[in-house]
Amino acid sequence: MTTFLSFTIVGIVVGCIYALTSTGLVVTYITSGILNFAHGAIGMVAAFAFWELTVQDHWPVPLALLFVLFVLAPLMGLLIDRVLMRNLHGKPEVIRLVITLGLMLFLLGLAETRWDPGFPRTIPKFFAGHEVSVLGVVVTYHQIIVVVIAVVVAIGLRLFLYRTRSGIALRAVVDDPGLAALNGAPPARVRSMGWAIGAMLASLAGILLAPLVTLDILLLTLLVINGYAAAIVGRLRNLPLTFAGGLLLGLFESYAVGYVPGSLLSQIRPTLPMIFLFVVLLILPQDRLRVGRAAGRRTTRVPALRTTLIAAGVFVVLAWVVSGHLSVTNLITAGEGLVVALVLLSLLVLTGYGGQISAAQLTFVGLGAFAMGQLGHGGSLLGVLAAVGLSAGTGALVALLTLRVRGLYLALTTVAFAQAMVYVFFDNNNVFGQGGALAVARFHLPGISLESDRAFLMACAAVFAAAAVGVLALRRASFGRRLAAMSDSAAACATLGMNIAWTKLAVFTLSAGLAGAAGVLYGGLRGSVGSNDFTMLASLSLLLLLAIWGVDSVTGVLLAGLTYALFPVIQSHVPGIPSLQFLAIGLGALGLARNPDGIMSQLAPAGDGLRRWWAARGAAPRPAGAPELEPAPSDQAREEETLAGVAG
Amino acid sequence: MPALQAETVSVRFGGVVAVDRVSLSVERGAITGLIGPNGAGKTTIFNVFGGLQPPTEGRVLLDGKDITRVKAHTRARKGMARTFQRLEVFGTLSVRDNIRVAAEIRKAWARDRSRPAAVAEELLDRIGLRDVAESRVDAVPTGTARLVELARALATRPSLLLLDEPGSGLDQQETTVLGDLLLDLAAEGMAVLLVEHDVELVMRVCDRVNVLDFGRLIAEGTPAEVQADPAVQAAYLGAEEGDADEDLEEAGVR
Amino acid sequence: MTAPALELRDVRAAYGRIEVVHGVDVVVPRSSVFALLGPNGAGKSTLLKVAGCQMEPTSGCVHIAGVHVNGASPEALARHGVCTVPEGRGVFANLTVTENLRMMTYRNNLRPKDVEERAFARFPRLGERRSQLAGTLSGGEQQMLAMARAVTTEPALLLLDEISMGLAPRIVAELYDLVGQLAAEGIAILLVEQFARTAMAVADFAAVMAQGRIECVGEPADVADAVSGAYFGEVA
Incomplete structure (x- = not known):
């Protein structure tokens, strides 16, 4: 019983962190329509920044925490929105996806450059050494803090979204951005807010998780997979279900650690979030075929x-x-x-x-x-x-x-x-x-x-x-x-x-x-x-x-x-x-x-020019009825596909 | 037996009844019109026929067989073809390839000796798309793209053709040509369902016309009968003082 | 002389390469109702979108109360008293009635309580359903909720796009009574409508649009014949 209880507590604590990160992911996704693969990476950067400020530069913990959560994180979110995401509306899904993936790799590279991965770092737990005993199970202050923060964030977010005009506007933009504008609420500003909130939650999760595991660049970046797995439970829309998904995933992992035989566990343990994600994806009801076209994309001309x-x-x-x-x-x-x-x-x-x-x-x-x-x-x-x-x-x-x-x-x-x-x-x-x-x-x-x-x-x-x-x-x-x-x-x-x-x-x-x-x-x-x-x-x-x-x-x-x-x-x-x-x-x-x-x-334009020059050179003996050069509209410039183009 | 039948089909979205117990049939060798003001539920019932929208209740019969739960691609294989009000062309392909790929998709399931390239050439001429055959479809005007969708649908050699507003975006002359083409297709034995807001076109080519208004079928008959129907007049122009149909009053209010 | 509430001068508009409005002039004098009639696909809604700055014209000018507003954002316009009720249902389906009303407080930073009071006074039915999601209201109730914005935000210019769409005649009549009252309060209104008779009953001016052009403009009685021609063809 005690074992069960202690695994339950560990599951809930980790689950709360998953819930925080996946909630942030969903808030960004519903407001901007962009699923942010770099979500974990943002949390990773925040955790490392927090380490640098507290451990290396000896800032007081509360000050560093305030700075990272309320200055650095929203700033990252706003920057990402302004510089990258704002132009992506109506762009094909693959491009939106690729850009957040690119952001993830970029942040990874940046972090590895600033914080040498070969150098071991740890963030001390909050109130390290303090603990209480609940029904015979030792619970650290850090664990309690995690749960309290998660609950406070969940309630706070709920109040924000349902009681304040900004929060209602956020949900309104999700529903119908055009209509929100007609009401006088600027959708672009609301979306920025979605990014800022998402980045803050990602950072919070990163900072809370890092002391429990190791401060590792890749590990924290891949937290995004756990976040998705939880968010998928809420179909990337429903916040309470997403939160529940996080807890579920935390418990699932914890019980697996507790009850799966050791030899098998050592192999499957890291894949637990993926197994969870697979299962959830497969049991979710299928989307119906959607009508509606993506914005026109260019295609490369296929040579003979x-x-x-x-x-x-x-x-x-x-x-x-x-x-x-x-x-x-x-x-x-x-x-x-x-x-x-x-x-x-x-x-x-x-x-x-x-x-x-x-x-x-x-x-x-x-x-x-x-x-x-x-x-x-x-x-x-x-x-x-x-x-x-x-x-x-x-x-x-x-x-x-x-x-x-x-x-x-x-x-x-x-x-x-x-x-x-x-x-x-x-x-x-x-x-x-x-x-x-x-x-x-x-x-x-x-x-x-x-x-x-x-x-x-x-x-x-x-x-x-x-x-x-x-x-x-x-x-x-x-x-x-x-x-x-x-x-x-x-x-x-x-x-x-x-x-x-x-x-x-x-x-x-x-x-x-x-x-x-x-x-x-x-x-x-x-x-x-x-x-x-x-x-x-x-x-x-x-x-x-x-x-x-x-x-x-x-x-x-x-x-x-x-x-x-x-x-x-x-x-x-x-x-x-x-x-x-x-x-x-x-x-x-x-x-x-x-x-x-x-x-x-x-x-492509260079290729077109080359082809035109080539065609003009041999223009005189063009046989009657031979097709003219393709009168491609200027905004649909195409490209000749030849390997010779590389060779020459 | 009609080619297509709807039996008391209803579709509800939340509190809004988009289609309310509609029954209608589409006969072979004839053009059946479906008209109604904006928001009357035309496109919704059209998607029910095409298999993209399951009805909340009611049945759809194709050649007398229940196809209510049959998937869209299986319906196509049973001889149903359609166009889309909001165009669903293959934008990155040329006009010719749009038609050809449809014939190729058909060949893949029909497993016959048809020659897709030849089918495409034939339809380019028949629909009058020869001049734009090489253009990428997302670069042609809406009216032309509608004709591409029509040609693409015909490339599957359907016995039942569902057309969702094929006339919008077409100029006067193109509309006339479209009307003649539809009459030809019906004369060849095809069953055609025409959802259209160009009342003139509907009146010219249709054998029977169904009128939808806020999800209900309010009239059915020959074009002349429908045109003379006061309920139809009211649906299109708004009620004249005092002649609001009692039956219609409660509709739209839950 | 004061400038008209809305003036569109030689407006052209296009979706991508396809032009759907080919040079249209519309003048809506202050405190008057202007009805834009015509069949589907004539370009009426597009023109209304241009007037509300939801869509940038390819050429031509939009003047509101004498101010050139080309390129303004719809949200800025909304805050300055241009109220657009869009086609379809102008409500947030996943927000409750109260939350929908809360979204109407951006104009003049109204107090939520005032907005609710005014809306419920005009539409008591909405008061009964205040905590219901807007998407679960009937079509008529949804349109009332959408129109509540016109009632509560004291706009200077009201743009209405097919408010009758899919609604029963009695509801349509109620809504047009309201349009008449708002006009009487001095709000200038441009409305797009397919139910020509209904709209013409409240309009001071009417124009018939077809194929992206205005075919005929004048007082309602003057354009009646043109309307029926545009809908049913000349022979009807």
């Missing part, structure tokens, strides 16, 4: 088959020439760039063409590498088949499990899936062996050895070129049109008789299979893979990278892959900024707030 074949050929030849001059290190770097490009290509099919968001693409890459490592001894093609099969099969499974969810919920589920896979699969010693490194052989073709680094690089280049040609051919084919149609209007597709579920399943499977193939190359290139190669954050980085360059540009994918591989090289030249990659990708994603279509759309 002949053009892509020529471009692919030129690319492979160029790779051959260039690779003759590269050192071994550079060969590996270039190969990694091509592998990343291939992963991005698989993501392009899913996100750019299919309109589905996945933050778990590296999970499929990892599964591919794993299958190759286990079954592809001596580089047999059996391993390649197994890799593609395992990844595609898992992709299909994920699609089946997530058929009911879309958009935002889908992104969340894949985040949880990626993180859960890291915990139970990639970090599992039985998977990658002791020490976490699994040897992966280079596959070989009959009669052709790919053992030399240059030969394997050429294999990577050839696979990428073939995949690119294939993906573009797919885009021109019936399946590609059906995907485009589905991402433009799923409702219309359904009324034409399309089974949306099967189409989603197909694109997920295809994309995961391609990612699995990339895993074979990755493993072969490196010789071995480790558990750190397939983290959820790295998957997120790739999703952002794709968005930064343009979700449906194959040229963009290649450039993105090659530059991504250069990060470690550049990093070695700037040791002063330890998380260059997160900072750069985060900043790049934040830039999408200004230019949501990505870098390649910026380059």
Whole structure:
């Protein structure tokens, strides 16, 4: 009984913290329509700032607390709203999502730069050492304070939202922003308020949680997953249910720790919030197909088959020439760039063409590498088949499990899936062996050895070129049109008789299979893979990278892959900024707030000019009836997709 | 047996009754009109037919079979096609590809030997979209986009066509062409349900007209009968002094 | 001479590339009711949105009481006494009646109690349902709640968009009685309406709009024929 009680108390305390953070998440979401993936990161920054002020600069605790909660936190919220979020109304969901993801990575990078992760820090508990005994169970003052604060915040928020005009205005803006304006309430100011409140609650949760766990950048940032899991219980709308969801999650975790056998627990413990999130997502009633279009998005022009074949050929030849001059290190770097490009290509099919968001693409890459490592001894093609099969099969499974969810919920589920896979699969010693490194052989073709680094690089280049040609051919084919149609209007597709579920399943499977193939190359290139190669954050980085360059540009994918591989090289030249990659990708994603279509759309006018010049050069002998240059409206500039564009 | 029947269909949103026990039928080889002032519940009942809005009560029958709980994509496979009042075109595709992809979606479920590319070319000519075939659909005027939706619906070779305000955004001449096209389709045996606020178009092409007002069916008959109906006059122009229908008085008040 | 309550000069408006109002002039003199009539899709509601600064015209000017207000925010306009009752239900469905009324206090920073008193005096039914969510009210009650803003905030200019939509004739008659009373109190009103007869009964001026243009403008009696033509075609 005492054990049960003590686990209940721990569950309630942690649950209160989850409830605080998820409440903040929901307040921001309902007022701005933006689900803030950086919510945990904001709390993380606040907790570190609080540590710096109290432990390092010796401010009195109450002063530091007041400063962080009532100055720093709202300021962060307002800044985020003003600089980033205000322009995002009516933008496609994927862009809104990507920008908050970018913010999360950026804050992570910033924190790692300012607060060296190698240096252990702790925030002392409030009134450390003071405790009381309740029914024989020891309860610390900190625990009591957490519960009291949560209750006070819940009541305060309720009073604010239902008794004050500002609070009512906040709810009114959620209901109908246009009508709120007609009443004289400025929706923009109300939304800023939503961001400020959200940031304050995130910070409060961060500061309360940090003393209970460790002051760890990643751990606090990922608190956002717990926040979502709780918020999903309230369907991202209902505050009391959200609060209950937080408590439920806290208790669930605590009881699991108390009553699940130790050996099993050690494996699943970190995934408890993800399991919770999965279950809640799957039992929630499904949304009906919604009518209503997202704002027009740009698309990249798809070149003719002949053009892509020529471009692919030129690319492979160029790779051959260039690779003759590269050192071994550079060969590996270039190969990694091509592998990343291939992963991005698989993501392009899913996100750019299919309109589905996945933050778990590296999970499929990892599964591919794993299958190759286990079954592809001596580089047999059996391993390649197994890799593609395992990844595609898992992709299909994920699609089946997530058929009911879309958009935002889908992104969340894949985040949880990626993180859960890291915990139970990639970090599992039985998977990658002791020490976490699994040897992966280079596959070989009959009669052709790919053992030399240059030969394997050429294999990577050839696979990428073939995949690119294939993906573009797919885009021109019936399946590609059906995907485009589905991402433009799923409702219309359904009324034409399309089974949306099967189409989603197909694109997920295809994309995961391609990612699995990339895993074979990755493993072969490196010789071995480790558990750190397939983290959820790295998957997120790739999703952002794709968005930064343009979700449906194959040229963009290649450039993105090659530059991504250069990060470690550049990093070695700037040791002063330890998380260059997160900072750069985060900043790049934040830039999408200004230019949501990505870098390649910026380059499009240049491409058009080039094409016009080329056409003008050969204009005279144009055969009668040949189509004129596409009279694209100026605001819909498109881009020629050629790999030669990179080569030249 | 009518192609489509609604039996005492009601839809309630909170305290508002959007559709109140409406029964109507759509015959083959004819154009059935559905008119009514703004907010009369036309689009709501239309979404009930299309499978995007479950009715609070009542049944929908397609060729005599109950399809009330059947999903939208299955309805399409049974021969129902529709357009949307708020356009749901495939904005990033060209006009030609919008039609072609519809034919391809159909081919994927019908599993026949149809040639989607040829279907698209044929419909481009039939609907008069040849000149804009290459344009991206989110760059064409609303009227043209409506015709694209119509062509797309026809590409699935439906036996029942539901049109939600196909005439809005069309100019006089385009409306005339649309009317002629609908008459042709009906003559070929198709059942057409036309929800439209362009009363002139409705009166010209429809065989029967149903009039909705605040969720109720207030009149049904030939265009001439409906036009002469005082209740319809009142619904459109407002009541004349003293002739407010007793029956209508309580409606709108719970 | 004082400036008119509202003046729209050569206003054009578009959704994206598609122009729906093609150069329209409207003058609403002070203390008068101007009815904008015509079939659906004629551009009436768009014009009203331009007048209320909910939508930026592509060209042309909006003057309210002689002040050029192009580019002003709708909330600023609302605080300065322009009351727009939008199409559909102008209520917050997930707020209670009382909370809806609380939102009406932004204009002149009215006291919540005063707003409630005035609203309930005019619409006793709302008083009986004060703690009910607005979304659960009947259509007529919702429209009364929306109109309560016109009653309680003492606007100088009232813009009404199809307040009769989906309502029973008796309710519509009640609402138009109210419009008549507000006009008698000296509020200038621009109303968009599909029920032409009802609207013309209270209007001082009426205009018929079709295809984004004003076809005919004058006193109600002068435009009656044009109205029926615009709705049913010339042969009706």
